[in-house]
Amino acid sequence: MGVAVVIEDGSAVVGVLLALTGLGLAQRTGNPAWDGAASIAIGLLLGASAVFLINRNRRHLLGAAPPSESVARMMAVLEKSPLVAQIQDVKVSQLGADAVRFKAEVTFDGRELARRLLGERDLDADWATLSGPKALERLLVEFGGEVTDAIGDEIDRLEAELTEAAPEARHVDIEPD
Numbered sequence: 001m002g003v004a005v006v007i008e009d010g011s012a013v014v015g016v017l018l019a020l021t022g023l024g025l026a027q028r029t030g031n032p033a034w035d036g037a038a039s040i041a042i043g044l045l046l047g048a049s050a051v052f053l054i055n056r057n058r059r060h061l062l063g064a065a066p067p068s069e070s071v072a073r074m075m076a077v078l079e080k081s082p083l084v085a086q087i088q089d090v091k092v093s094q095l096g097a098d099a100v101r102f103k104a105e106v107t108f109d110g111r112e113l114a115r116r117l118l119g120e121r122d123l124d125a126d127w128a129t130l131s132g133p134k135a136l137e138r139l140l141v142e143f144g145g146e147v148t149d150a151i152g153d154e155i156d157r158l159e160a161e162l163t164e165a166a167p168e169a170r171h172v173d174i175e176p177d
Helices: 002-029 033-062 068-080 110-119 123-129 133-165
Strands: 084-096 099-108 169-176
Touching: 002 033, 068 084, 068 099, 068 133, 068 169, 099 110, 099 133, 110 133, 123 133, 133 169
Parallel strands: 099 169
Antiparallel strands: 084 099
């Protein structure tokens, strides 16, 4: 805002001085071309000011691009995880000189997650407790809770790994898809 005010006000003051000079020279010499030349100079000054402000505001509106090596390190963390089946809707934005925001939607491999969770269970003991439909329902509800907890734990682990791989990543957001 401060730069815009200085540029706009400075252009206005210089424009008034150019107009005054052009009118004064036209009056003194009797040649109206001085007035026209001053008008053209004012137009060029205003045009240059506008182009400068447009470029400056465009950078602020679009945001600066984060370093590509930083993005590559963060993507590598997600790609090497055996539980991540697909990565989509990745958004990375530069928040400041040394701060990056990383957001990605991740599809987890449910089969791999189930294999991992089942590997931690005593399936023989679970099988022995199955005495009917109610016992099976209880077991499946319990397993569903374990799946949800495991996805949350995996998101936390990935977010921590992303922050470790790219310390400039101040805001990391992994969303399950």
